[in-house]
Amino acid sequence: MARYSAWFQSVSGDPERYPLTEIIYRCPQTGELLEVVHDEAALKTKSASEWKSLFDGRYGRTEWPYGSGVWSKHEWVQPLVQPENVVSLYEGNSNLLWAERYGASIGVPDLWVKQCGTSHTGSFKDLGMTVLVSSVKQMISEGKPIRAIACASTGDTSAALAAYGAAAAIPVVVLLPKGKISAAQLIQPIANGAIVCSLDTDFDGCMRVVERLTHDPHVYLGNSLNSLRVEGQKTISVEIVQQFDWEVPDWVLVPGGNLGNVSAIAKGFQQLQRLGLTSRLPRLVCCQAAQANPLYRAYQKALADSRPVELRDFEPVHAGDTLASAIRIGSPVSLSKAIQALADCDGIVEQATEQELADAAARADLTGMFNCPHTGVALACLEKLVARNIIQKGQRVVVVSTAHGLKFTEFKAQYHEKRLDFISALPNEPVEMGSDPEQVVEQIYKVLDKRSKPAD
Numbered sequence: 462m463a464r465y466s467a468w469f470q471s472v473s474g475d476p477e478r479y480p481l482t483e484i485i486y487r488c489p490q491t492g493e494l495l496e497v498v499h500d501e502a503a504l505k506t507k508s509a510s511e512w513k514s515l516f517d518g519r520y521g522r523t524e525w526p527y528g529s530g531v532w533s534k535h536e537w538v539q540p541l542v543q544p545e546n547v548v549s550l551y552e553g554n555s556n557l558l559w560a561e562r563y564g565a566s567i568g569v570p571d572l573w574v575k576q577c578g579t580s581h582t583g584s585f586k587d588l589g590m591t592v593l594v595s596s597v598k599q600m601i602s603e604g605k606p607i608r609a610i611a612c613a614s615t616g617d618t619s620a621a622l623a624a625y626g627a628a629a630a631i632p633v634v635v636l637l638p639k640g641k642i643s644a645a646q647l648i649q650p651i652a653n654g655a656i657v658c659s660l661d662t663d664f665d666g667c668m669r670v671v672e673r674l675t676h677d678p679h680v681y682l683g684n685s686l687n688s689l690r691v692e693g694q695k696t697i698s699v700e701i702v703q704q705f706d707w708e709v710p711d712w713v714l715v716p717g718g719n720l721g722n723v724s725a726i727a728k729g730f731q732q733l734q735r736l737g738l739t740s741r742l743p744r745l746v747c748c749q750a751a752q753a754n755p756l757y758r759a760y761q762k763a764l765a766d767s768r769p770v771e772l773r774d775f776e777p778v779h780a781g782d783t784l785a786s787a788i789r790i791g792s793p794v795s796l797s798k799a800i801q802a803l804a805d806c807d808g809i810v811e812q813a814t815e816q817e818l819a820d821a822a823a824r825a826d827l828t829g830m831f832n833c834p835h836t837g838v839a840l841a842c843l844e845k846l847v848a849r850n851i852i853q854k855g856q857r858v859v860v861v862s863t864a865h866g867l868k869f870t871e872f873k874a875q876y877h878e879k880r881l882d883f884i885s886a887l888p889n890e891p892v893e894m895g896s897d898p899e900q901v902v903e904q905i906y907k908v909l910d911k912r913s914k915p916a917d
């Protein structure tokens with residue numbers, strides 16, 4: 462890996478470089494976010510077709526650590542981690558599912574869902590966490606005095622950090638907003654032995670505490686403010702293109718909260734284009750819950766003036782209660798990167814109400830999926846953009862499904878048992894029955910008859 466190199470640099474364009482093994486999260490001059498910059502001249506010593514065949518040859522194989530979806534792109538991700546320090550649970554390589562029936566029903570037959578939730582801890586967070594925890598293991602091996610890794614989380618980040626920390630035997634501290642995450646998400650870091658802190662605040666409050674906690678270099682920051690995470694998450698884009706035999710889709714929709722993922726996805730597509738593996742970028746849609754929509758509001762402000770969204774349009778909001786609890790964020794940390802990503806990928810920001818996200822998730826579930834509420838947000842935004850003819854019938858569309866529906870069963874139970882604040886459009890309640898075989902059979906036929914009648 463010695464041929465390849467990468468370093469941290471400020472997104473503000475400041476030329477100063479910092480090693481990826483330095484404990485640093487923001488530019489010391491400007492306070493801006495850092496990003497990982499790769500030595501692209503070195504990467505260009507391999508041709509586009511050589512990269513494609515290298516990545517295709519590694520896909521899903523067993524040679525450590527290249528069978529991982531992330532580490533199969535080792536040179537593009539974190540070349541300074543030695544293979545013996547990689548902490549991988551063979552994340553990535555997630556299914557790109559052709560949503561044939563659902564797509565046809567809403568008017569986009571070439572619709573695909575990138576199932577990032579079918580991963581080790583059930584969300585896309587594994588992709589970034591393998592890179593961050595491996596980098597920490599590398600730093601410790603080089604003598605850095607790191608005692609623990611800490612993160613603030615809306616549930617999925619803490620699950621991923623706890624699992625990778627446990628796999629590497631590195632202590633983990635997670636800061637969670639009390640009562641605002643699902644039971645499945647809470648039990649994950651508990652089971653993996655993390656120090657689980659339940660704080661009487663929201664995610665934005667937890668983020669303030671973790672920034673204070675990680676002022677001390679003995680506790681390393683695990684949030685996506687740390688741009689090592691972004692490097693792993695950008696492999697979502699490389700994988701999508703690889704799964705389409707190196708073709709770029711027309712649209713990619715992704716739910717947005719802290720806005721690290723939307724910027725990671727743009728970064729992946731841009732790297733593919735710069736290194737000549739593709740020749741264009743897809744259009745991006747950042748999908749927010751209407752209850753936690755600061756970027757959507759900024760985008761609307763700019764749209765009213767017929768110009769691209771800029772940082773000055775943004776105001777933080779107090780994020781309200783939403784079924785999409787993992788994106789309940791009012792002051793997104795990766796805002797500046799997301800605004801740049803939207804500018805680069807001719808992006809759009811859309812929003813979905815609670816009713817819209819729940820009904821869209823249920824509609825897609827009826828075609829065989831099992832969507833988390835955040836994926837519901839992206840699907841609802843897709844339906845709206847198709848209805849407005851912004852996304853068109855002949856176009857190839859990818860929805861990034863960010864977590865597994867099984868982590869959010871309370872949401873589905875409430876929906877189907879009609880316990881939400883709005884009327885569920887597609888409830889499916891269990892039918893109470895006795896034990897007499899004749900009566901049960903009769904009841905089943907009645908239900909079948911009712912279902913086969915066309916709706917009034």
Ligand SMILES: Cc1ncc(COP(=O)(O)O)c(C=O)c1O
Nearest residue numbers: 617718719720721722787863864
């Ligand atoms: C399931 C799920 N979807 C979407 C997101 C949003 O990603 P980001 O915060 O990078 O915008 C998160 C982040 O917590 C998440 O857990």
